[in-house]
Amino acid sequence: MNQQYQDCLEACKRCLEACNHCFDACLNEEDVKMMAHCVRLDRECADACALAITAMQTNSPHVHEICELCAKICESCAEECAKHNHDHCQQCADACRQCAEECRKMVLS
Template identity: 65%
Template sequence: MVNQQYQDCIQACIECIEACNVCFDSCLKEENVKMMAECIRMDRECAEICGMAVTAMQTNSHFVNQICGLCAEICEACGNECKKHDHEHCKKCAEACFKCAEECRKMAS
């Protein structure tokens, strides 16, 4: 059983991974894909660090605070990139990223 203190953060990370993956895929289908390049890049990076954070929490890693701290930074950056775009998938992704950043900051402190 995963440490109960990690539950909210793990859930936020999983939701962020899902939102980033949907945003990534949707960005690739946009008319001007070049304009979405940084959003796509951030979606990938954010989903990766969120996955790493989930694993760190599930395995009670000695580095969970540092990993969650970095995850918060990357989620914040991804959210800021996504909110530059008017697409619904970007708005939903930004929301999930900011929520995850908040939960990860709690975990990191």
């Protein structure tokens, strides 16, 4: 694995974990229907992070495009999670913002 990917790889792993935790916690909220969009974005973001992790670990020739898409999805997830006052949503929003930032750095490298 290319060492230049390390910061992005770690951010993607943290984001994937935060999204999975948020997804699970949202399903336990009192008004699950209100959390539906958040749950969908958590899933999509976790999947995008998993794809980016694999792309970096395998030194994919499409790693920059994948990281660019991951950043966009992370930004959408962060925006949605930030709307909710739950701790798990706020923590997820932070992890998504950090991941988007690291993915953007990858695209520019």
